[in-house]
Amino acid sequence: MCGLASWQFQQQGRCTAPQGQLVDVFVETEAYGPLSASVYLPPCYESEAEQYPVLYLLHGGGASRFSWFTLGANTVADRLIAEGHLQPLIIVSPSVKHDWDGETYALTLATEVVPVIDAEFRTKPDRSQRGIAGMSAGGSKSAFIGLSYPELFGAVGIYSAPVMTYGMTTVPMLLEAEPIPALYLDVGESDGFFPQHESFQALLVERGIDHQYVSRPGQHIPSFWGNALETYLRWFDNQFAQSVSQ
Secondary structure (H helix, E strand, C coil), rough: CCCEEEEEECCCCCCCCCEEEEEEEEECCCEEEEEEEEECCCCCHHHHCCEEEEEECCCCCCCCCCCHHHCHHHHHHHHHHHHHHCCCCCEEEEECCCCCHHHHHHHHHHHHHHHHHHHCCCCCCCHHHHHEEECHHHHHCCCCCHCCCCCCCCCCEEECCCCCCCCCHHHHHHCCCCCCCEEEEEECCCCCCCCHHHHHHHHHHHHHCCEEEEECCCCCCHHHHHHHHHHHHHHHHHHHHHHHHH
């Protein structure tokens, strides 16, 4: 079951403004009951018929489904789309349940949330056009989900995450996934999880797994991820575009 309620950036009549809209989605799940998500729909979504790639953005512990949009994910997407630097896309930011083993939430997102999003919106329902990323514990969640369900996600972003010690099943144990999604790691050099990113990066190199690794000055604070939103969105856009051209 899914219910929608538009709550921001309503468009009236023919779409002429370079702004998307945010809507609320409620998915009835077996494990958690109603699970909510905030969904960004690109400019002119209501007046056109095309399908769009989808990026799932997961928040960290103690945050909410609004966190990525509070940081400006929607406004950055609007600007980049208007400038012609980003193809229109759908962004889904669900409420994240940070259960320690990760498996229950991963199963819920993969088998209940993703099918509802694909059914309710004009998505491109293919792994090559679907990505997932997250900040802090949401980054570990994204790695866990992307590597557990590589048939669903073609690209994964891991930002400032406890990626080596996440839950009962650690992410390194999942590196036998086939195919391995494209991986992008970003961490602040003053972040407490910097050593874990360094270890994960070394493990990826050791196993010959292609990835992009970024370490830069910064701490474990929201502005670190907010300041990189353009970089994050353009990286996923490049992954989606490469898949189309292949």
